[in-house]
Amino acid sequence: DWTMGAYREDAIEKIRAQVGDQKVICGLSGGVDSSVAAILIHEAIGDQLTCVFVDHGLLRLDEAEEVVTMFRDTYNIPLIHADEADLFLGALEGVSDPEVKRKSIGRLFIDVFQKHANEVGGAAFLAQGTLYPDVIESVSFSGGPSVTIKSHHNVGGLPEKMGLKLVEPLRELFKDEVRALGRELGLPEKFIGRHPFPGPGLAIRCPGEITREKLEILRAADAVYIDQIRQHGLYDEIWQAFVAILPVKTVGVMGDGRTYDYACSLRAVTSVDGMTADYYPFTHDFLGETATRIINEVKGINRVMYDVTSKPPGTIEME
Ligand code: XMP
Numbered sequence: 519d520w521t522m523g524a525y526r527e528d529a530i531e532k533i534r535a536q537v538g539d540q541k542v543i544c545g546l547s548g549g550v551d552s553s554v555a556a557i558l559i560h561e562a563i564g565d566q567l568t569c570v571f572v573d574h575g576l577l578r579l580d581e582a583e584e585v586v587t588m589f590r591d592t593y594n595i596p597l598i599h600a601d602e603a604d605l606f607l608g609a610l611e612g613v614s615d616p617e618v619k620r621k622s623i624g625r626l627f628i629d630v631f632q633k634h635a636n637e638v639g640g641a642a643f644l645a646q647g648t649l650y651p652d653v654i655e656s657v658s659f660s661g662g663p664s665v666t667i668k669s670h671h672n673v674g675g676l677p678e679k680m681g682l683k684l685v686e687p688l689r690e691l692f693k694d695e696v697r698a699l700g701r702e703l704g705l706p707e708k709f710i711g712r713h714p715f716p717g718p719g720l721a722i723r724c725p726g727e728i729t730r731e732k733l734e735i736l737r738a739a740d741a742v743y744i745d746q747i748r749q750h751g752l753y754d755e756i757w758q759a760f761v762a763i764l765p766v767k768t769v770g771v772m773g774d775g776r777t778y779d780y781a782c783s784l785r786a787v788t789s790v791d792g793m794t795a796d797y798y799p800f801t802h803d804f805l806g807e808t809a810t811r812i813i814n815e816v817k818g819i820n821r822v823m824y825d826v827t828s829k830p831p832g833t834i835e836m837e
Pocket of ligand 1: 715758829833834
């Protein structure tokens with residue numbers, strides 16, 4: 519791609535000019551954005567970069583292993599795998615307000631990055647895969663007054679006390695452009711096509727209080743749902759799909775017994791940039807089959823809903 523080839527050269531020059539001979543740590547989430555940012559920065563400054571993959575205990579099934587393996591095998595970029603599940607889940611105990619959740623998670627990310635910045639011998643910069651829509655959505659919402667809809671953990675707002683400056687080489691790009699840049703940088707197609715996954719992870723797909731039990735149920739249900747979508751060849755038609763576990767238990771019947779388990783909702787949307795979205799028109803057969811599989815295969819769920827809200831007025835995530 520001609521345009522992305524030029525963008526790549528230009529971005530590399532800018533990163534070198536900004537960073538000089540100082541060290542950079544890059545927060546890796548396993549998504550396309552932070553991966554592209556990391557690879558671009560690695561091209562620019564090589565071993566001055568260390569990636570930090572924070573496992574906050576809010577990842578999907580097998581996600582940590584997949585990301586760490588992919589990064590260590592395909593790219594020779596130093597990677598710290600920080601297991602901080604106890605830290606994050608401990609802080610989130612009893613918290614159900616969405617903004618409090620987001621802000622606690624954001625604060626802890628900064629603490630963890632700061633710790634590792636010190637450990638790699640005094641990094642001066644923190645790199646993130648912030649995109650243009652992240653920048654505008656955290657400031658205002660199209661058409662409305664200038665209010666914060668959601669505090670994205672990975673945008674601005676770094677406390678003054680943090681000594682790290684930001685490197686954000688994708689700040690002017692939309693998602694489709696980041697994917698084109700990823701291809702230009704040789705990222706595997708399977709990785710480029712991955713649905714976006716938010717920094718706060720499963721926390722914002724678990725409205726109400728987060729517990730380890732709910733997270734485990736959510737992971738299992740999400741894996742079945744995504745498997746269904748892949749098996750039906752629909753994954754690439756969908757911008758993003760996931761399960762959310764609802765903060766309510768309902769009564770059901772299984773065999774000759776009564777059940778009292780969680781309800782979950784399925785989300786799938788089409789979108790160009792995440793700013794607006796339409797719910798995906800699955801067939802009734804697909805929905806019925808998926809609900810049956812989830813209820814049969816996932817202990818703890820006995821009711822499945824399909825979320826037919828578009829954005830606006832809904833948002834893509836639950837919180
Ligand atoms: P919403 O829910 O605001 O989401 O319609 C729009 C897109 O942004 C993702 N998202 C996030 N990504 N940090 C991220 O890196 C965040 O805090 C965050 N919140 C939402 C969401 O998954 C969707 O693709």
